[in-house]
Amino acid sequence: MKIVSGFVVREVGGKTFAVATGALAKKFHGMITLGGSGKEIWEALQEETTEDKIVHKLLDVYDVDRETAANDVSAFLAKLRKAGLLLA
Amino acid sequence: MLIVGIAGLVIGIEHRYPYLGKHCAAYETDGTPDFSVTVTEEMIEEEKAKAVEIPAGATPGYFESLAAAREIAHRLPAYDAFLFHAAVIEYKGEAIAFTAPSGTGKSTHIKNWKRAFGADVGIVNGDKPILRFADNGALYAYGTPWAGKEGWSRNVGLPLRAVVFLERGKENEAFPLSPADAAIPLMNQILLESDPGTVASTLSLADRMLGQVGLFRLACTPDVGSALVAKNAIFG
Numbered sequence: 001m002k003i004v005s006g007f008v009v010r011e012v013g014g015k016t017f018a019v020a021t022g023a024l025a026k027k028f029h030g031m032i033t034l035g036g037s038g039k040e041i042w043e044a045l046q047e048e049t050t051e052d053k054i055v056h057k058l059l060d061v062y063d064v065d066r067e068t069a070a071n072d073v074s075a076f077l078a079k080l081r082k083a084g085l086l087l088a
Numbered sequence: 089m090l091i092v093g094i095a096g097l098v099i100g101i102e103h104r105y106p107y108l109g110k111h112c113a114a115y116e117t118d119g120t121p122d123f124s125v126t127v128t129e130e131m132i133e134e135e136k137a138k139a140v141e142i143p144a145g146a147t148p149g150y151f152e153s154l155a156a157a158r159e160i161a162h163r164l165p166a167y168d169a170f171l172f173h174a175a176v177i178e179y180k181g182e183a184i185a186f187t188a189p190s191g192t193g194k195s196t197h198i199k200n201w202k203r204a205f206g207a208d209v210g211i212v213n214g215d216k217p218i219l220r221f222a223d224n225g226a227l228y229a230y231g232t233p234w235a236g237k238e239g240w241s242r243n244v245g246l247p248l249r250a251v252v253f254l255e256r257g258k259e260n261e262a263f264p265l266s267p268a269d270a271a272i273p274l275m276n277q278i279l280l281e282s283d284p285g286t287v288a289s290t291l292s293l294a295d296r297m298l299g300q301v302g303l304f305r306l307a308c309t310p311d312v313g314s315a316l317v318a319k320n321a322i323f324g
Contacts, residue, residue: 008288012271012274012295013266013271013274013295013298015272017291019280021280021282021283021286022282025281025282033272
């Protein structure tokens with residue numbers, strides 16, 4: 001899986017935002033705030049990856065147990081999928 | 089081609105209906121445009137489709153004017169400027185921007201500033217001012233012809249002192265905001281539907297702005313005391 005193309009990510013006021021641009025902005029209105037593990041998950045989704053690989057990445061970066069990381073990733077991916085922002 | 093001077097920029101507008109010329113009369117100028125925009129029938133139709141409320145007697149010219157504002161807004165980030173959905177007043181030579189979702193009471197609040205402080209207060213713009221960074225880094229708020237229902241518009245630019253996020257309240261209370269607290273409400277009031285480069289520039293400008301102007305949340309009632317509370321928060 002991978003995130004659709006067309007997002008621009010920038011820090012504004014110390015918060016990280018992903019904003020849809022170009023053709024994507026016509027389909028997806030609004031912006032996504034990336035906090036905590038959201039940033040790492042987003043980064044991982046820039047190229048083709050799997051849910052399992054993303055969980056491993058979080059376990060490398062954060063001092064969390066596998067279940068917490070898996071839940072974080074699963075919840076985040078579910079939101080993206082619901083909004084139609086994940087490819088495959 | 090209509091040529092207007094807005095926010096220190098000379099802008100050419102190719103258009104077809106007479107409304108726009110009248111609407112921009114106070115901003116008309118001559119000279120070589122820094123950039124030009126062309127409004128098409130398709131853009132006018134898109135503007136109609138996007139309108140949340142359509143004022144009585146709205147003509148194609150009215151929507152053409154909105155489309156022109158949008159086209160201009162897309163070009164501004166290249167000049168360190170962006171369109172901000174807010175009402176801006178002058179207080180003793182400085183600008184204060186009030187922003188809130190439509191219908192919150194920006195106009196009422198500004199009338200209260202007028203009542204409380206009289207000649208110290210002037211209008212800059214009622215709806216779509218342009219914010220632009222000067223070469224020395226200072227941020228200025230400029231009037232534009234796109235000024236909302238009241239038509240509050242003055243062709244001036246003043247240093248922006250503060251941005252106030254308005255909401256309705258039972259009491260009048262003002263709180264300073266951190267850039268992080270202000271970021272989300274700010275993002276909702278700037279135009280971000282554009283190409284990646286323009287959006288990235290707009291976000292960088294918004295970030296700069298949050299770092300250098302006063303930021304406040306104001307819960308306010310419709311009465312004149314709201315202006316006193318706001319003024320004390322901003323100016324101490």
